Amino acid sequence: MTLLSLAAATPATPKTAPAADPLAELRYWWDSSVVWVNGHWLQIAIAVGAGLIIYFLLSLVRGFALKRAQSAPGHFTMTDIVGRVIHKTKSLVLAIVAIRLVAGYASPPAVVMETIRFVFTVAVVLQVAIWAREIVLGLIQRRAAEGHNETLANAMGIIRILISVALFAVAAIVILDNMGVNVTGLVAGLGIGGIAIGLAAQGIFSDLFASLSIIFDRPFRVGETIKYDNSVATVERIGLKSTHLRSINGELLVISNTNLLSKEITNYANLHRRRIQYAIGVVYQTTPEMLRALPALLQAQVEAEGHEFIRSSFVGFGASSLDFELVADVHNDDYNQVIAARTAIGIRVFDEMTRAGYDFAYPTQTTFTAAPDGTMILPYAESVTMKTPKSAQS
Structure with a gap:
């Protein structure tokens, strides 16, 4: 008898499976497997x-x-x-x-x-x-x-x-x-446990996620200079809980990452140009023609130093001066070079204005005296002649 005829003569599976005896149940599954393999x-x-x-x-x-x-x-x-x-x-x-x-x-x-x-x-x-x-x-x-x-x-x-x-x-x-297991209670339990752990370690997780936010968003990097609150400092280290900043005065500032991101941060690292401004005051005795020529003179000094002139204009009448402003841009990433450029422009402006006859104003007070008829005269009488020594007359 061949295997095919044996499989045809043998029923595919037993009609019932024993339920109580484990040994009998195992024998039942074994017999079923043998029948399946043979068939x-x-x-x-x-x-x-x-x-x-x-x-x-x-x-x-x-x-x-x-x-x-x-x-x-x-x-x-x-x-x-x-x-x-x-x-x-x-x-x-x-x-x-x-x-x-x-x-x-x-x-x-x-x-x-x-x-x-x-x-x-x-x-x-x-x-x-x-x-x-x-x-x-x-x-x-x-x-x-x-x-x-x-x-x-x-x-x-x-x-x-x-x-x-x-x-x-x-x-x-x-x-x-x-597998057919009801996982609703398990999911609810995991959720409640996660909430409890999160509340217990709220500060730690807050600083941890703030650290990851700094790492991925990159508002600043190690070695860059930033302004945080009222402090200007260089970033030395970004930790999982806090960030170390070295202020321009040398102090070490240790700030938690959460507090660091809660305030406005100014990053000076990618500042490819910096704007410099000067407030210039000249005396009231300056002539109108000189005042009209002053903006062009200031522009020429900025361009002579190789920087970008923005504007120069009359600002207003000060207490003891006629006020002008000078605004220029220095295209340089190095702040030390920007400081050097600001110094060079300022010295050149002072030199050229002095050569052109401009007088810089400074806080002063002038007292005017009135004659008996109400005419304003100088503090001294011009009619007074200086007495000369007799030796000089001879």
Whole structure:
């Protein structure tokens, strides 16, 4: 008697399965498997062959993609991240995927098919969690490499733990849900626990996320000069909880990241041009013609120093001066060079104005005396003649 005739003569599955005796239940499933193998050996053989071919092709594609990704230049590039994701693809997962693709062809018993589906779901969910972790960590490390940020590099350990816990917690919930477990209470419990932990460590997490915000948004970097509140300082270190600033007077300012981002910050690092202004006052005795010529004279001095003239105009009548303003732009990133340019322009303006006969005003008071008839005269009588010595007359 052949195997096919034996399979035809044998019932596909027993009519009932014993429920009480575990040994009898195990024997029942064994008998069912034997009947299935005897009745579908050809389909099983074809499915096994097809599964091996699919597994081989998937492994070949993974190896080819990994080789191409690893041969690409650069570190923490998008190609490098893709290579890391491919490298984390497990061979066991490829085998389970191949089995799942061909399992239906062999018409396995319901319990076998359910087992294959369950194992496939668990493997795929865990593999997706691993892929997601590698992608997120790769993007974070790429950002850290772009900015050469030591703080983020040092924090990668705790970031890896937090991301792994979050992703695998979601994966566990998905797996339990596919097993038929009611995860509503579990999700609610995790949410309440997360809220409790967040409230307990609110200050720490606030500074941590503020640090990540500084790292990714990059309002400033280490070595740059910024103005925070009323302080002008250079950034020395960006930590997970606080940032160290060195003020222009030499003091070390340690400011929590949350407080640092809560106020306006002025960054002087990328200031490619700086505006300088002068307030110039001349005496009231200056003639109108000289006043009209003053803006052009000031413009000529700025352009002679090689800087950009913006404007020069009459501002108003001061208490003891006629006030003008001079505005110019210096195109230079180095603040020391800007200071030197401001000094050079100021000295040149003073020199040229002095040569042209302008008198700079300074706070003074002039007393005028009135004659008996009300005429304004000088503080001294012009009619008084200076007495000369007799020796000089002779």
